[in-house]
Amino acid sequence: MNEEYLWDKSGEPDPEIKQLEDVLGTLRYQPRPLQLPELTNEKRKKGYLPWLAIAAALLVALFAGVVWLKLQSGGLKQNQEAVAPKSVQSPKSKVTPSTTSTPEEVVPENKIVQNNAFALHQRKDFVAINRSRQARTPAVQTVPSKEALLAKEQLLSALRLASEKLNFAQRKVQGPAGNPIRNQHKIG
Amino acid sequence: MFELEATADMLRMSTQATAPAETAPTETRVEVALVTAALAGDRDCFGRLYAMYAPMVHGILLARVPRGEVEDLVQDIFLHVYKKLNTLRDYAAFGPWIAMIARNRAMDFHRRTKETVEVTEDLRSTDTSTAKAKEILDLICDLPEAYRETLVLRLVEGMTGPEIAERTGLTPASVRVNLHRGMKQLREKLGYTEAV
Numbered sequence: 001m002n003e004e005y006l007w008d009k010s011g012e013p014d015p016e017i018k019q020l021e022d023v024l025g026t027l028r029y030q031p032r033p034l035q036l037p038e039l040t041n042e043k044r045k046k047g048y049l050p051w052l053a054i055a056a057a058l059l060v061a062l063f064a065g066v067v068w069l070k071l072q073s074g075g076l077k078q079n080q081e082a083v084a085p086k087s088v089q090s091p092k093s094k095v096t097p098s099t100t101s102t103p104e105e106v107v108p109e110n111k112i113v114q115n116n117a118f119a120l121h122q123r124k125d126f127v128a129i130n131r132s133r134q135a136r137t138p139a140v141q142t143v144p145s146k147e148a149l150l151a152k153e154q155l156l157s158a159l160r161l162a163s164e165k166l167n168f169a170q171r172k173v174q175g176p177a178g179n180p181i182r183n184q185h186k187i188g
Numbered sequence: 189m190f191e192l193e194a195t196a197d198m199l200r201m202s203t204q205a206t207a208p209a210e211t212a213p214t215e216t217r218v219e220v221a222l223v224t225a226a227l228a229g230d231r232d233c234f235g236r237l238y239a240m241y242a243p244m245v246h247g248i249l250l251a252r253v254p255r256g257e258v259e260d261l262v263q264d265i266f267l268h269v270y271k272k273l274n275t276l277r278d279y280a281a282f283g284p285w286i287a288m289i290a291r292n293r294a295m296d297f298h299r300r301t302k303e304t305v306e307v308t309e310d311l312r313s314t315d316t317s318t319a320k321a322k323e324i325l326d327l328i329c330d331l332p333e334a335y336r337e338t339l340v341l342r343l344v345e346g347m348t349g350p351e352i353a354e355r356t357g358l359t360p361a362s363v364r365v366n367l368h369r370g371m372k373q374l375r376e377k378l379g380y381t382e383a384v
Contacts, residue, residue, distance in 0.1 A: 020324065027250065
């Protein structure tokens, strides 16, 4: 048997192998045109849609988050403005308006609040307070404004919508069935 | 003892056989270009891939499934490959990938279809050469799977050893060993006497 002929058809043709080639050659592949479906390209384009949906959902969620944070910070400022004048009312502060105050003496509000708290603490006739009970109640009761509540509602609905979109996109990406070719990279 | 010597000979020969495979990178580059173009929507390039690999897929299937089913399965496999081409990570491995798909599809075929005996074609065929070809093909199909596929690709599809190695992703050494051992067993089945 001519090994070289069997390997790469080089050298002297082996009569037995040649005969087998001639006989089995009748079963050789006969070229046939391949009909590629038109749908295939559209399907391939559709493959991007779920990713676009995911990106859009994330953007919506991000936008909603930013809006909510902005509104929250706005509401907090309003609340602080509303609370601050009350807390400044102390015996000392009542006296200060009568004295002449220069622009240099104007102190920030929060500093005034701190000073007042310190002054209260220093007073001898100060009534004992149950600290644990005090700690349980928040120092500043933030009353959510109408706008904040509305924004919260909007954010929650936006997040719900984004979550639904994400779920839908995930289902699309995963598809109805798994990939049938599992060991496609095994060779040999 | 003889087997060991033969294997050693084969391995020695396989080192020489690596020389033709050195031309492979060019073909691989062509494949990569064709796969890239096909992924971009060029149907003609996919047509070229089909023309290049259809004989190999045909051979792999012919070694595993009834002859009457092979043609349709070849078409099915290429349609499947066209749809799933975007899942191929290494474009240079297109050949081994499609070979594996063909082997898996042949296994699926046997899983899904009940055991049947293909007699209709044999009874109707009047052409003696075709009948003889089918007879020899049946003998090849009785050989171990590794020998069967390599022999069909070599004797039926007319591919050379280096081509088989290149297209299927097998090493030239194993293709050479498979060809040698498969041919030896086929000769015994055909009743040919070993020429010394």
